[in-house]
Amino acid sequence: MKKAKREDEGNNSRISDLPKDILHRILYFLSQEDAVRTSVLSKSWRYVWCTRPNLDFSDNNFKGNKNNFLSIVDKTLQLYCDQNLCLEEFHLSISLTYHWDCTSVPFLDKWIPLLATMGVKKFRLSIVSNHGSRMTRNLPSVVYKAESLNLLRLERCNLVQYIPENIPFVRLQVLRLQTVSIEQQIFDKIISSCPLLTTMWFQECKGLTTIKLETKLHKHLKHFTFISNDRYIEEKRCIEIDIPTLETIRINGSKIRVNIRKFGNLKSLILKRVEIYNINSIELSDRLLIDDAPNMEYFYYSGLLIPSISSAPNCRESYLKLFIWDDDDSQSWFPRLSKLLHALRGSEISLNIFHHSVENMPYVQHEFIDGGGDNNKPVAMEHLRLSSDHVRSLVPLLNGLFCICRPRNVDPKWLEVGPEYKESERKELSEFWFEIQEMKESGSREIWQDDLEDLTIESFDSSRKIWQPFLVQATRLSEESAFFPDFG
Amino acid sequence: MAAETGTPTTLTLKSNDDELFSVAESAAILSVTIRNMVEDGCAGGVIPLDNVDGKTLASVITYMNGISAIPADEEKKKSYRDKFLSDKDFETLADMVLAANYLNMSCLMDAVSAKIAQVMEKKSVGWVRRKFGIENDYTPEEEAAVKEEHKWTFEGVETDDDN
Structure with missing residues (x-):
């Protein structure tokens, strides 16, 4: 340590005194622009950047002419090659445009074999095709020769052309495909050629109908994401996952049939609008078999069916978004929900219910309520949010819900928010309040009222950020309102 | 080694300004330099660390203890590192990166380097x-x-x- 020297000179140039290895490590975390610019700092900095063992080029950051970008990448790579410098990592983010293909593809054709001869260990490549919104282009075939690929991200590319017999992606860890057209066969071939994948991300992949993942092929997979928000897609997609190393699973979209087994390391499970089915039957199932998920921290589910979970996961937070729909068995709706809440009772539960049909009202069977026992005890939970078109349906819905759960906050939303709705919102809220009062006074046989000591309605004053008691006739109601049941 | 005897072993580290520190072997072997000394059987007495001063060593030991108490969870380790470095000025960071380099602690080395790089990002x-x-x-x-x-x-x- 050059402590004495440092004290003589004050703090001047402390960073410049660091050994070159350490300076390289610091520059490692900078983009190419930032790293190269350090050459202007002082004479001792002049050549630090051009021997760092990694290069990081992105034409996103590049403000000048795109052709200039290509020639700078080319010159820099050539410099490393000619001087026999060690290049461990190469990161290239490039966009292909119509006018640009003829210049950029030949460069890729040159660079990718060059990286192999230079012994690059980690090659991260992002290709985004910008041919306008609908047009896509074929992936340059040289990409299939990139042996050192560590990350491959493709956006708006076609993967439908001929692919070589052997795909050398043995080091690929991250594969992200977004808005690509891909043939099922090619997809299967690619993922079966990448044994080290830790992260898979497939978003809006046209032509991809089946994903089947098994432990024997992907021993290292930790993160899986599948997103498909295209409502007009005709074919059904199937996803089967049987990999215990997975830590996060996120599947989002319609017409996707999902079967997941083994949750040993799973921390986060997000299923949006998916259909759950059993592997051995074509029947739709409400059974989401979460058997053993000791590490689960977050569970998100939204869908038409209430999933039934076979054993209680240990998660900290659960978020459920349930839609009551016409085909629902209205008699069993509350018992099924009750079961699910019991399975998740160890976590902080938020429940969001959408109900937009008066005809199809789930109802509470009195045998169910009176049955008692631990299995029917109301479950304590954090938030209950109700979205309903009619005040008429809100009261019986709340009735049923209070039989099975004890929310700390209830947030009913039955009208669109906006100043023009203020008046009708106030009217609806008054109606709701009267209906509750009426039920209380008539001593209607609703179990939750026995537990309820007091009920107040408060409105939120968004300008003053405070909750105020809601006076039925007099108060102007602001955008949000909620009420707090106080259970004894 | 501790693993063989079953009782936690404590090592004594000496800074270049002659301060002595006790640290659990299980935490200290985050440093490959120290681990090699332990494996070679040179850790019996006091381990002299000629390139690290007392103030920096105290800080590195705090880090060793903190990070080794976190089970294998990369996210939690990362947030511990971020918090640990959040209040350090550049002088301290420079001392830390030199110490991490000497002690061969890649995780600390990377965290400090990234922190210094962050300061330079997109700056004139x-x-x-x-x-x-x-x-x-x-x-x-x-x-x-x-x-x-x-x-x-x-x-x-x-x-x-x-x-």
Whole structure:
């Protein structure tokens, strides 16, 4: 340590005194622009950047002419090659445009074999095709020769052309495909050629109908994401996952049939609008078999069916978004929900219910309520949010819900928010309040009222950020309102 | 080694200004330099660390204890590192990165390097010079020549009086 020297000179140039290895490590975390610019700092900095063992080029950051970008990448790579410098990592983010293909593809054709001869260990490549919104282009075939690929991200590319017999992606860890057209066969071939994948991300992949993942092929997979928000897609997609190393699973979209087994390391499970089915039957199932998920921290589910979970996961937070729909068995709706809440009772539960049909009202069977026992005890939970078109349906819905759960906050939303709705919102809220009062006074046989000591309605004053008691006739109601049941 | 005897072993580390520190072997072997000494059987008495001063060593040991108490969870380790480095000034960071390099602790080395790099990100040359007290020893002509050579890197940088 050059402590004495440092004290003589004050703090001047402390960073410049660091050994070159350490300076390289610091520059490692900078983009190419930032790293190269350090050459202007002082004479001792002049050549630090051009021997760092990694290069990081992105034409996103590049403000000048795109052709200039290509020639700078080319010159820099050539410099490393000619001087026999060690290049461990190469990161290239490039966009292909119509006018640009003829210049950029030949460069890729040159660079990718060059990286192999230079012994690059980690090659991260992002290709985004910008041919306008609908047009896509074929992936340059040289990409299939990139042996050192560590990350491959493709956006708006076609993967439908001929692919070589052997795909050398043995080091690929991250594969992200977004808005690509891909043939099922090619997809299967690619993922079966990448044994080290830790992260898979497939978003809006046209032509991809089946994903089947098994432990024997992907021993290292930790993160899986599948997103498909295209409502007009005709074919059904199937996803089967049987990999215990997975830590996060996120599947989002319609017409996707999902079967997941083994949750040993799973921390986060997000299923949006998916259909759950059993592997051995074509029947739709409400059974989401979460058997053993000791590490689960977050569970998100939204869908038409209430999933039934076979054993209680240990998660900290659960978020459920349930839609009551016409085909629902209205008699069993509350018992099924009750079961699910019991399975998740160890976590902080938020429940969001959408109900937009008066005809199809789930109802509470009195045998169910009176049955008692631990299995029917109301479950304590954090938030209950109700979205309903009619005040008429809100009261019986709340009735049923209070039989099975004890929310700390209830947030009913039955009208669109906006100043023009203020008046009708106030009217609806008054109606709701009267209906509750009426039920209380008539001593209607609703179990939750026995537990309820007091009920107040408060409105939120968004300008003053405070909750105020809601006076039925007099108060102007602001955008949000909620009420707090106080259970004894 | 501790693993063989079943009781936790404590090591004594000595800084270059002769301060002594006790640290659990299980935490200290995060340093490959110390681990090699332990494996070679040189850790019986006091381990002298000639390139680290007491103040820095105390800080490194706090880090060793903190990070080794976290089970294998990369996210939690990362947030511990972020928090640990959040209040450190550049002088301390420079001492830490030298110590981490000497002790061969790649995780600390990377975290500190990234933290220093973060300060330089998208900043003008003048700003970085002032921040780190780097003296410009170029003549104006030389500086202009270097800038011209790498003209493309000066687009879109935060502007500065002496950029």
